[in-house]
Amino acid sequence: MVESNIVYYYCDTMTGLSILKNNKLWLTSIRNMNDSNEEISIYEIFCKKLREYDNRKSRKLNDFFNLAGMKGYFQTYTHCLGTDPYYVACFSRDGDSVSQWNSYADNGRGIAIGFDELEFNRLNDEK
Structure with missing residues (x-):
């Protein structure tokens, strides 16, 4: 193939x-998706891409990645909390x-x- x-x-x-x-x-707001696991997957992809960028550039985001990897650090919300949502296709x-x-x-x-x-x-x- x-x-x-x-x-x-x-x-x-x-x-x-x-x-x-x-x-x-x-694009569609991730808040309109019917599966909250999709938002978590997007977050994980975002972190992976950000880590790849950081490894190529400055390596200044290591503390963020350590926090982001902790259980419960990332949460999904059903209401806007003053932040703009992410948009996807x-x-x-x-x-x-x-x-x-x-x-x-x-x-x-x-x-x-x-x-x-x-x-x-x-x-x-x-x-």
């Missing part, structure tokens, strides 16, 4: 047409997943748009 950098965004037809027409991908490496079609692409009547993950990373590095 050939490795691919393509990740897929499953959506209904109207959303897909809007993305293609306006060249904009809307969800992608799949599978371009033809029944569960993705059913859950996100209007029960199979929508579309899956492929994006180059390396391009996302390049854009992120520019910021």
Whole structure:
């Protein structure tokens, strides 16, 4: 099997047409997700990326990582506590997943748009 950098965004037809027409991908607040474990996973990914950055740069965030790894340090909240929520978009490496079609692409009547993950990373590095 050939490795691919393509990740897929499953959506209904109207959303897909809007993305293609306006060249904009809307994000969702993690507070709107129905599974609190998704927020914890995002937090863990964030910490991993931050640790990788810190290891390449200054290594000044070591105390933060020690605290963040302690049980109960990270908590999820159902109400905004004066901080802005994180926003996300969800992608799949599978371009033809029944569960993705059913859950996100209007029960199979929508579309899956492929994006180059390396391009996302390049854009992120520019910021």
